[in-house]
Amino acid sequence: MDVADLPGVPDWLPDHLREDGIEQLYPPQGEAVEAGVTEGQNIVAAIPTASGKTLVAELAMLSAVARGGKALYIVPLRALASEKQAEFEQFEQYGLSVGVSTGNYESDGGWLGDKDIVVATSEKVDSLVRNDAPWLEDLTCVVSDEVHLVDDGQRGPTLEVTLAKLRRLNPDLQTVALSATIGNAGELADWLDAELVDSDWRPIELQKGVHYGQALHLEDGSQHRLAVQNNEKPTAAIVRDTLQDDHDEDGEVTEEGGSTLVFVNSRRNAEAAAGRLGSTVRPHLSADEQAQLEGIAAEIRDVSDTETSDDLADAVEDGAAFHHAGLARGHRELVEQAFQDRLVKVVCATPTLAAGVNTPSRRVVVRDWRRYDGSAGGMAPLSVLEVHQMMGRAGRPGLDPYGEAVLVASSHDELDELFERYVWADPEPVRSKLAAEPALRTHILATVSSGFARSRTGLLEFLEQTLYASQTDESGRLERVVDDVLTYLERNGFLEVDGGELDATSLGHTVSRLYLDPMSAAEIVDGLEYWARHAGEPDTGDEPDGPEDATADGAFSTASELAEEAEASADVDPDDISALGLYHLVSRTPDMYQLYLRSGDREEYEMELYEREDELLGPTPSEFEDERFEDWLSALKTARLLEDWASEVDEETITERYGVGPGDVRGKVETAQWLLGAAESLAGEVDSDAARAISEARIRVEHGVREELVDLAGVRGVGRKRARRLFEAGIGDRAQLRDAAKPVVLAALRGRRKTAENVLENAGHRDPSMDGVEPDPDVEVSEESPRDSEEDEDSEIGEDQSSLGDF
Numbered sequence: 062m063d064v065a066d067l068p069g070v071p072d073w074l075p076d077h078l079r080e081d082g083i084e085q086l087y088p089p090q091g092e093a094v095e096a097g098v099t100e101g102q103n104i105v106a107a108i109p110t111a112s113g114k115t116l117v118a119e120l121a122m123l124s125a126v127a128r129g130g131k132a133l134y135i136v137p138l139r140a141l142a143s144e145k146q147a148e149f150e151q152f153e154q155y156g157l158s159v160g161v162s163t164g165n166y167e168s169d170g171g172w173l174g175d176k177d178i179v180v181a182t183s184e185k186v187d188s189l190v191r192n193d194a195p196w197l198e199d200l201t202c203v204v205s206d207e208v209h210l211v212d213d214g215q216r217g218p219t220l221e222v223t224l225a226k227l228r229r230l231n232p233d234l235q236t237v238a239l240s241a242t243i244g245n246a247g248e249l250a251d252w253l254d255a256e257l258v259d260s261d262w263r264p265i266e267l268q269k270g271v272h273y274g275q276a277l278h279l280e281d282g283s284q285h286r287l288a289v290q291n292n293e294k295p296t297a298a299i300v301r302d303t304l305q306d307d308h309d310e311d312g313e314v315t316e317e318g319g320s321t322l323v324f325v326n327s328r329r330n331a332e333a334a335a336g337r338l339g340s341t342v343r344p345h346l347s348a349d350e351q352a353q354l355e356g357i358a359a360e361i362r363d364v365s366d367t368e369t370s371d372d373l374a375d376a377v378e379d380g381a382a383f384h385h386a387g388l389a390r391g392h393r394e395l396v397e398q399a400f401q402d403r404l405v406k407v408v409c410a411t412p413t414l415a416a417g418v419n420t421p422s423r424r425v426v427v428r429d430w431r432r433y434d435g436s437a438g439g440m441a442p443l444s445v446l447e448v449h450q451m452m453g454r455a456g457r458p459g460l461d462p463y464g465e466a467v468l469v470a471s472s473h474d475e476l477d478e479l480f481e482r483y484v485w486a487d488p489e490p491v492r493s494k495l496a497a498e499p500a501l502r503t504h505i506l507a508t509v510s511s512g513f514a515r516s517r518t519g520l521l522e523f524l525e526q527t528l529y530a531s532q533t534d535e536s537g538r539l540e541r542v543v544d545d546v547l548t549y550l551e552r553n554g555f556l557e558v559d560g561g562e563l564d565a566t567s568l569g570h571t572v573s574r575l576y577l578d579p580m581s582a583a584e585i586v587d588g589l590e591y592w593a594r595h596a597g598e599p600d601t602g603d604e605p606d607g608p609e610d611a612t613a614d615g616a617f618s619t620a621s622e623l624a625e626e627a628e629a630s631a632d633v634d635p636d637d638i639s640a641l642g643l644y645h646l647v648s649r650t651p652d653m654y655q656l657y658l659r660s661g662d663r664e665e666y667e668m669e670l671y672e673r674e675d676e677l678l679g680p681t682p683s684e685f686e687d688e689r690f691e692d693w694l695s696a697l698k699t700a701r702l703l704e705d706w707a708s709e710v711d712e713e714t715i716t717e718r719y720g721v722g723p724g725d726v727r728g729k730v731e732t733a734q735w736l737l738g739a740a741e742s743l744a745g746e747v748d749s750d751a752a753r754a755i756s757e758a759r760i761r762v763e764h765g766v767r768e769e770l771v772d773l774a775g776v777r778g779v780g781r782k783r784a785r786r787l788f789e790a791g792i793g794d795r796a797q798l799r800d801a802a803k804p805v806v807l808a809a810l811r812g813r814r815k816t817a818e819n820v821l822e823n824a825g826h827r828d829p830s831m832d833g834v835e836p837d838p839d840v841e842v843s844e845e846s847p848r849d850s851e852e853d854e855d856s857e858i859g860e861d862q863s864s865l866g867d868f
Contacts, residue, residue, distance in 0.1 A: 062085065062086045062090070062091035062094060062095075063084065063085055063086075064078045064079065064083060064084060064085070064086065067094060067099060067120070068094070068099055068100060069099035069100045069124040069127070069128075070099055070120060070123055070124050070127065071123055071124075071126075071127045071155065073155050074123060077155070083116075086113070086116075087112060087113040087116075087262065087264060088260065088262050089106065089108040089112050089113060089117070089258055089260040089262055090113045090116055090117055090120075092258045092260065093106055093117045093120070093258045094120065096256040096258055097256065098117060098120055098121045098124075098237060099120050099121065099124040100124070101124075101125070101128075101201075101202075101233075101235045102235065102255075102256055103235060103236045103237070103253055103254055103255035103256065104117070104121070104236075104237045104238070104255055104256050104257075104258060105208070105238045105240070105246055105249050105250040105253060105255045105256070105257050105258065106237070106238070106239050106240070106258045107240045107241070107242050107243055107246035107249075107257070107258070107259045107260070108241075108242065108258065108259075108260045108261075108262065109241065109242055109260075109261060109262070109263050109267070109453055110241060110421075110450070110453030110454065111263060111264060111265075111421060111453070111456065111457075111458055112260070112262060112263050112264060113264075114206075114239040115145075115148065117237065117239065117258075118134060118204040118206070118237060118239060119149070121202055121204060121235060121237045122134065122149075122178055122202055122204060123152065123157075125201045125202035125235060126157060126177045126178065128201070129201075130199075130200070130201025130202060131176075131177060131178075131179075131196070131199045131200050131201060131202075132177065132178045132179070132200070132201070132202040132203070132204070133178075133179050133181065133186065133200050133202070133203045133204070133227075134149070134178065134179070134180045134181075134203075134204045134206065135181060135182070135183050135186055135203065135204065135205045135206060135220070135223070136180065136181070136182055136183075136206050136207070137182065137183065137206065137207050137210050137216060137220070138182070139163045139182060140390075140393065141206065142161050142163050142180050142181065142182060143161065144419060145161075145180050145206075146159060146161040146180050149178050149180065152178070157177045157178060158175065158176045158177050158178070159176060159177070159178045159179075159180070160172070160173045160176035160178070160179050160180070161179070161180040161181065162179065162180075162181045162185050162189075163181060163182050163185050170185075170189050170192075170194050170196075171194070171195075171196075173194070173196060174194075174195065174196035174199075183205075183216060183219050183220040183223050184216075184219055184576070186223050186227070187219050187222070187223045187226075187507070187576075188576045190223065190226050190227070190230075190507075190511060191507050191510065191511050191573050191574055191576065192574055193511065197227065197230055197231075198230055198231065200227065200230075200231050200234060201231070201233070201234065201235060202234070202235040202237065203224070203227055203234060203235070203236055203237070204237045204238075204239065205220065205224060205236070205237070205238045205239065206239050207239065207240065207241075208220070208238035208239060208240045208249065209240040209241060209243050209446065209491050211249075211491060211493060211494075211528055212446075212491040212492055212493075212494065213494065214494045214497065217493070217494045217495070217500075218493075218494055218495045218497070218500035218501075218503075218504060219500075219504075221493060221495055221527055221528050221529070222495065222504045222507075222508070222527065224236065224253070225523070225526045225527050226508075226511075226513060228253075228526070229513065229523070229526065236253050236254075236255060238253055238255065241446070241449065241450055241453060241488070242259070242261060242449070242488060243446060243488050243489075243490065243491050244446075244487055244488045244489050244490040244491070245490035245491055246259050247259075248490070248491075248528075248531070248532065249491065249528070251531065252527075252528045252531045263456070264458045265456045265457075265458055265461060265462065265463055265464060266456070266463045266464070267452065267453070267455055267456055267463070267464045267465075267466060268280065268281070268463060268464070268465045268466070269452060269465075269466045269467075269483075269484045270465065270466070270467055270468075270484065271467065271468045271469070271470050271476050271479045271480060271484065272287060272295055272298075272299060272426075272467050272468070272469050272470065273469075273470040273471075273472075273473065273475075273476040274289075275287065275288045275289060277299075277465075277467065278476065278480075280480070280484050280485065287299065287302050294337070295469050296323055296334065296338070296426055296428050296469060297337065297338060297341045299321065299424065299426050299467060299469075300321045300323070300338055300341050300342065300406075300407050300426075301341050303318060303319050303320070303321045303423055303424045304318040304319070304321075304341075304342065304345045304406060305318050305345075306318050318345065318406075318423075319422065319423025319424065319460075319461055320400065320403060320405075320406050320407065320408075320422040320423055320424075321406065321407045321408075321422055321423065321424045321425070321426060322407075322408055322410060322414070322420065322422040322424070322425045322426070322451075322454050322455075323338070323407060323408070323409045323410070323425075323426045323428055324409075324410055324411070324412060324414075324425070324426065324427050324428060324429065324451045325409055325410070325411065325428050325429045326411070326429035326431065326432035326433070327411065327432070327433075328383075328385040328386075328387050328411060328722065330409075330429065331383040331384065331385050331409045331410055331411055332369075332372055332373075332376075332383045332385075332409075334383070334409040334428070335373075335376040335381045335382055335383035335407070335408075335409040336372065336375070336376055336381075338381045338407050338409065339375075339376050339378075339379025339380065339381040340379065341381075341407075342379055342380035342381050342406045342407055343379045343380055345380070345406065346379075346380050346406075350380070350404055351378075353404055354377055354378055354379075354380060354399070354404055354405070355378055357377055357395055357399050357404065357405075358374035358375070358377045358378045359374070360391075360395055361373050361374040361377060361391075361392060361395055361396075362374045364389050364391040364392050364395070364723070365389050365391075365392075365712050365713075365723040366711060366712055366713045367712055367713045367716045367717075367722070367723045368713065368716065368717060369387065369388065369392075369716060369722045369723055370389075370392065370723065373388070373392055373396070377395075377396070377399065377405060380404070380405055380406045380407070381405065381406065381407045381408075381409070382396045382399070382400065382405045382407070382408045382409070383396075383408070383409045383410065384396050384397070384408050384409070384410040384411070384413075384414050385410065385411040385413065385722070386411070386413055386722075386724055386725075386728075387721060387722025387723070387724045387725050388722055388723065388724045389722075389723040389724045389727060390724070390727075392723070392724070393724075396408060397419075397420055400420055400422070401419070401420065408420070408422075412432075412443070412447060412450075412451065414454075420454060421454050421455070421456060421457040421458075421464075422454060422455060422457065422464075423455070423456070423457070423461050423464065423465070424455055424464070424465045424466070424467060425451055425452055425454050425455040425464070425465070425466045425467065426467050426468075426469065427448055427451050427452065427466070427467070427468045427469070427483075428469050430442060430443050430448065430468060430479065430482075430483065431443070442482065444488075444489055445482070445483055445486045445487065445488045445489055446488040446489055446491075448468075448483045449483075449488055451466070452466030453466075454466075468483060468484070492532060493527065493528040493529035493532055493533075495524075495527055495528070495529040496529055496533070496538065496539060496542055498542060498545065498546060499578070499580070499651065501542055501543065501546045502546045502549060502550065502578070502579050502580065503578050503579060505520065505543065505546050505547065505550065506550055506555055506556065506565065506569055506572065506573050506579050507573045508520060508523060509556060509563045509564070509565050509569075510565040510569055510570050510572075510573035510574075511573065514563065515562065515563055515564070516561045516562050516563055517543075517544075517547065517558075517561045517563060518561060519563075520543065520563065521539070521540065521543065524539060524543070547563070549579075550569070550579060553579065553583045554566055554568050554569070554586075555568060555569035555572060555579050555582070556569055567746065568582075568586075568743075568746050568747065571742055571743065571746045572743075575738075575739040575742055575743075576739075577652060577736075577739050578650070578651045578652050580650070580651050581647075581650035581651050581652040581653075581736070581739075582739070582743060584646070584649060584650045584651075585646060585647070585650065585736075585739070585740045585743050586743055586747060587679065588646040588678035588679050589678070589740075589743070589744060589747065589749045589751055591678050591679050591680070592637075592638060592642075592678045592751060593749060593750075593751075638678070638751055638754040638755075638758075639676040640704060640707060640757075640758040640761060640762075641673060641676050641677075641700055641701070641704050642676040642677050642678045643678070643737065643740070643754065643755055643758040644699075644700035644703040644704055644707075644733060644758065644762070645676075645677050645678070645696050645697055645699075645700035646677075646678045646679070646740070647733055647736035647737055647740060648696040648697075648699035648700045648703070648733070649679075649692065649693065649696035650736060652732070652736060653696075653699065653729075653732055653733070653736060654728075654729075654732070655692070655695040655696055655698070655699045656695060656698045656699045656702065656719060656721065656729075657695060658691060658694060658695055658698065659720060662694075662698065663691075663694060666694040666697050666698055666701075667684075667694065669697060669701065670693070670694065670697055677697075681693060698719070699729065701719075702715060702718075702719050702721075702726070702729060703729060703730065703733050703762050705718070706726065706730055706762060706765045707758070707761040707762045707765060707766065707767070708767055709765060709766060709767055709770075709781060709785065712726060730762055730763075730765070733759075733762050734759055734762055734763045737755055737758055737759035737762065738759055740755050740759075741755045741756055741759060757771055760774065760775060764779075764780060764781050764784070765781040766781045766784055766785070769788065769793070770784040770785060770788055772793075772794040772795050773787055773788060773792070773793070773794055773795065773798065775795065776795055776798060776820060776823050776824050777819075777823040778816070778819045778820045778823050779820055779823075783809075783810060783816075783820070786809045786810065786811075786842060787806070787809045787810075789809070789841075790805050790806075790808065790809035790840045791805065792805070792806070792809070795824055795825075798820070798821070798824040798826070799821075799824045799825045799826050800826075801821075801826075802837070803817070803821070803828075803831060803834045804834055804835060804836060804837035804840075805837045805840055806820070806821060807831060807834055807835070807836045807837070808836035808837040808838070808840035808842060809840055809842065811842060812836050814831040814834075815831075817829075817831050818830060818831050
């Protein structure tokens with residue numbers, strides 16, 4: 062289809078597409094237009110990676126805006142939100158406005174009301190619904206990217222319920238769902254009342270195969286010699302072969318070497334493989350490439366002072382890199398950009414990189430097709446859909462003549478198995494995960510709290526609009542699970558049930574608005590109640606079971622019971638709560654992904670537990686209750702990491718001590734910051750005196766500072782390192798900073814005039830200008846580390862919790 066023939070789009074769009082080199086639509090894009098995507102028709106587009114899904118979305122959104130509407134683009138990851146925002150901002154030259162929102166789950170995002178196109182994660186959209194964002198009713202088009210993730214046990218139910226709610230809010234809403242090829246795209250289309258565009262067309266050919274022995278065996282039956290030399294591993298041989306230029310008989314280069322993505326099953330394997338493959342890549346780098354890579358490596362080292370950062374920088378200098386969720390955001394962005402710029406030639410990644418981030422390559426190698434699965438008790442095969450997602454990264458339109466996706470076999474039997482299991486297999490059907498109780502307890506409370514259902518009958522009617530209801534043939538199962546969850550929510554004071562009528566309590570409304578799992582809220586409330594009763598007294602061992610018994614009578618006190626006990630304990634000193642106790646409390650909630658106990662950890666943390674047990678807000682489980690006791694110790698390990706961060710322990714020490722990456726540290730810190738903020742609100746809701754102590758613990762973990770720096774670190778632009786320097790210069794709090802001598806401030810901030818002016822202005826200094834001011838020579842400043850940069854201290858921690866909408 063010629064772009065001039067597009068119906069319903071803005072007048073400027075055909076010329077804009079031509080300027081981008083697009084004269085004709087790809088066949089799947091043309092099918093979507095013929096199915097009505099530019100005229101308000103619901104569409105499910107199940108087409109391969111790199112086949113033009115984004116343009117299908119743009120056609121839907123731009124035509125909706127042209128009709129006077131408003132569009133929403135839902136992504137599964139925060140990294141994708143930034144990427145899509147950058148893509149859509151090209152339309153601002155034509156008068157459209159684009160907004161992105163991925164954090165602050167207590168906000169209604171009112172500022173987004175004036176935007177024509179909004180990009181957000183599914184969790185953020187869910188929170189906007191819970192917080193009654195008025196502009197949601199103005200939506201005329203919603204695009205759900207990677208909609209097959211409704212199959213994901215963690216994020217799937219949120220995406221599923223959010224789409225159902227948006228469609229109920231706006232009965233005429235156009236829904237466009239984008240996906241890789243899946244086994245039951247027709248079911249998704251039926252659920253969304255949509256036309257199906259199901260295609261396996263790609264702009265460049267994708268050849269799938271398996272490497273075994275000295276050859277690459279392709280799905281069309283052909284074989285190509287790909288020899289493993291000397292002591293090479295097969296993966297190294299494939300990378301070396303990909304890097305080599307092809308020549309004709311006259312020695313002219315007919316095809317330049319390409320890049321490789323290698324998928325492995327663990328972070329450790331990704332790091333080790335990248336380190337080894339650097340020696341394969343380095344001989345193929347030009348002098349100019351080596352110089353540019355050295356600059357990128359320096360930027361990587363500036364992101365964090367950790368062994369992970371150094372190892373990544375070392376690999377990048379050799380033209381290789383690793384990519385996993387333990388990396389800091391800055392690490393991932395630098396690696397992705399260098400790979401897209403063809404400077405880094407090979408990236409070794411865990412499967413997170415296959416989840417939509419734009420990183421195509423000439424070849425994809427799926428080295429590990431099994432990974433550890435706790436539910437299976439060992440290594441289990443990856444799904445066909447996941448492997449095909451990885452394979453779909455092979456081939457860069459406009460850069461590669463073809464793409465190759467290769468699995469690696471170690472025996473002839475495995476060669477045959479890999480062809481049967483993955484190369485020739487169709488992806489599994491997508492199945493709803495909504496009926497799991499953890500998902501339902503969160504979404505049922507939110508559904509009642511936000512007014513989508515006010516009775517059991519209304520709740521079941523709403524749930525009948527979900528994918529789960531359209532897929533299940535098990536009569537009565539949804540009703541049984543719903544009744545169990547309603548019982549749990551009523552017993553714990555989140556809902557009032559009167560006959561068939563449902564009403565969220567004040568506590569229930571707060572929990573929904575805070576975007577908490579109700580079981581997390583129950584755990585926090587129970588911990589505050591325990592503290593109010595005991596106020597630091599040793600545990601007597603006669604407490605009721607904790608929140609893991611979700612349906613037990615009397616497992617928790619209701620909000621009113623807690624308020625009575627808090628009133629009776631009015632003389633409790635909130636300073637009796639230790640920061641560790643609060644960090645342990647939020648670390649044992651379902652919303653915190655705990656650190657696991659490594660070999661040898663149990664004895665260490667048992668000793669820590671018995672030394673500091675009186676600081677914890679809850680009765681310690683018996684060590685004979687293996688699973689509960691181990692969870693308690695895992696929460697203690699997580700709490701100790703947070704305590705170290707809030708005690709100004711440097712990041713390198715923390716990553717080494719706990720065996721984690723810088724991205725894990727920052728993710729735990731951001732999640733704890735969010736959960737402590739929620740605990741602060743809950744303390745107010747149930748009249749607990751703990752709010753002050755919780756607030757201090759939250760600020761400490763937010764900025765990574767000890768108690769004495771809490772006030773200083775709260776000044777915008779200060780952060781943990783500058784706060785410590787100012788404190789050592791005799792400036793102890795915001796008030797002293799507001800009236801401080803400017804030469805002292807300038808000296809403490811290493812002579813950085815602009816930084817000093819900003820800090821003083823933010824503190825409320827009457828004359829923050831540093832014109833003519835010289836640093837006080839009597840102020841001693843500690844030695845500067847290589848990464849003590851203004852940028853680093855201005856952005857110690859990201860904008861919001863990484864556990865909700867990140868890798």
